[in-house]
Amino acid sequence: MKLFKLWLIAKLCLLLVMPFPAWSQALPNPQPAQVNRAISGVLQDSMQARGFAANDPRFGNTLARAAPRLSVVAGGAVLVTVGAIAAPAWASTALAIGFTAAIGYAVTLGLDALVKWLFRDSTIDEYSNALSPANVPGTLVGDEVWCTNQGGGGCATSAEAMATQAAANLGLSAVSGSYDASRGTYTLKTNTGLSIFVSRAIGAVSCPGGHYYKGSQCLALTFPGESVRTGLSPNEAIKGLPESDLKKQLNPALIAALANRAWEQAAQQPGYDGLPYPQSNPITVTEAARWAQANPQYWPTVRDFVSPNPATPTNPNPWALPSSPTAPELTPTPQPNEGTTNPAIDQPQANLGADPAIGAPTLEQIPTAQQIADPILQLAPDLRHFEAQGHTGICPKPTIELYGTHVLDAHCKLIEDNKQVLQLAMAFAWAAMALFIVLSA
Template sequence: MNNAVAGVIQLKVKKWGFAANDPRVAATFTGVGGGLTTLALGVAGGAVAAVGWPALLVTAGVAAVVTGSISLAMDSLYKWLFNSNGTISTSGGGGGNGALVKGGAYVAGSYSTAQYPAPHTKSQAEDDWQRGCKPYNQCTGTTVEASGVHQSTDSGGLPITVYAYNVMKNSNVYTSFSMTLRSTGASMSCDAGMVADKGVCVALQTGTPDGVSNASPSAAVENIPASELNKALSDQFLAAAANAAWKAASNYGGLPWTPSDPVTPADVAAWRAENPSIVPTVGDAIAPVSNGNAVVISPSNSGQPGTGPSTTPGSGTVVDLGPNPNTPAPTLESIPTAQQILSPLLGLMPDIKSFVVPSHSAACPTASFVALGRAYAIDTHCALLETNRQLIEAVMMLCWTLASVFIVLRA
């Protein structure tokens, strides 16, 4: 489960563009592990190995990152709803109330002769224990807990599924027994909610209901049907676990979890397609988060390599590429100098550089006329302008300068 959570987070940050060897990715895993360790210490009072993933996720605030009930296993009707008050509500677990069909599949217990309808549920195990413990007054203070599932064959070579249980009393294992699911051989038919016992259809004596409401994480784990334990964990649950764990990460300089782009079931599906052999089961999801005093989060190195040609030297098909064309290696042009780069700009419009203002000469305009028998000349202003030549030049220079400035600014 730890490797799966880390693998899903690694795939997510890879989609963000971060390489697996990026120091920030390693810091992210360190932060997630540190954050979960802190939470686990608070849950168990210092015993990290005693904390299961459900309790840790509830403490990490998984209800804030998942909406609605989610399937615990792939393609399963059994679902969990994480409540905001830290409890879990379950549904779809069944209650042993299916119909028993003569000659069909059935479940046999260790403590009674009853035959239960398939599929197996925990309520059947509780009923079997009740039938065995009542005659000897051993039922008081006992509870039934699932301890494992394994596949086997019977004496005739037919496949069977064995569900192991522990009977707990005063927090200790009082005794153990098993329930066996067989594919054929039910002795008789019974209606839904009934079991066959010595040729008679009888009702279940006791049993866990289909679901529980507002239960503690440990009670929710107890409600999981034994038939669910070996199923692959759902993408929804693993995505919720990755988001809650990442959100709880300590500040180690890693990449922070973002609510705008969280881990999605689609991300988990992509990771699962690349790592089909290390997908956790429901049993893995309810196991302790660590065997020691710290939660270690790191991707597994057991990714599935793609198939391809053999890499053994000297093996495989020889590919003939033809004669060597002796094509020389490409050469790079020399780097141009600053003068070479600027010369096209500096050499623009060379005619302008040789432009010279042509020489110009002018005379003060005068006028003359004859009137009343006399000749009159208008040239007094020339003497006046010549006297104030320097002042007029300065004023005109200022005027043309201002005119040019206005023209440039308007452009």
């Protein structure tokens, strides 16, 4: 036993001093371009779902006008720093494009993630292990109100009441409704299959970060096991995300909100020539989730959403939307009429001055009504004076010799007595025959 202990100790010492090869594990490579793909794909699917054909010139123009708007917003977004790279991320761009108005409740960045973000005007509130919004007595900011853009839009303190009213405004009746607590939404199915979507929104009363409104006062969030950090910069909020959340697929609510804001803001620019933004029927989370399910390999992760998205020589416009989001090579949508030439560029317009001494144009003399009708009235002049010759006939009266001479004249008397009726009948018969001849020609 003593020898075994000595052997075991010697072996452990030997293992401690022996070198072992080790390899460092590279961090996952973020792909912010996946967000571009998702926004473009959801936009295109949503436009087609609203009855617009892909060959409509305004279809491509919508993508082409939304991309520059995203670039402008990204130019004013807060820089996110990861290592030696400092550039706006889709997360900071979302903050700059107005997620405060698009998403008025704390939303998880990834599906089934732990951390929720509430987008403010310039900062982010972070809620870890928080209760779902449906269980919070009051909203994180302001009164608990539920709003929709469908059926004329509006807000109410009850999700069911707001959805039912929107359905009634559309002439529909409610069938069934369900909550999605993780997204703070309520969906009402109607008798025609159309769904009414209602979202939790910020009410009229504003409370400080980390508080909620109840009973005419702002109360601090003190739920058991909840961690709240308020007023965070994008950098601070991103650094607080656990690795487990970064690996998860991005919440479709964020892509739907980005697509809505990009389309809405592009449509407000002067000279916009794309499709009108459907204010009463915005892009929904369901539509974004449908595209994610159909194209899982092109759907972004949380890491793609929060990583810097710098301009590079190979990708000078990192915010451009691709015309084909599922193509292997990501190419941005070209500007409308790009590459065309003006055939009159070498033929400049001549300036004829204030008085070029060019007379007024002359018009042909307008023909009179008689001149217009003469070609018809003068047809077949030889027949204009045709007259049918009069003819008189005698009713034949045959005679037979049978036990004397008999004259058969009873038919003459019958015809003469009904002369007017026979004339009318024959006139009608000849008119009918003439009509059939004309129609068969």
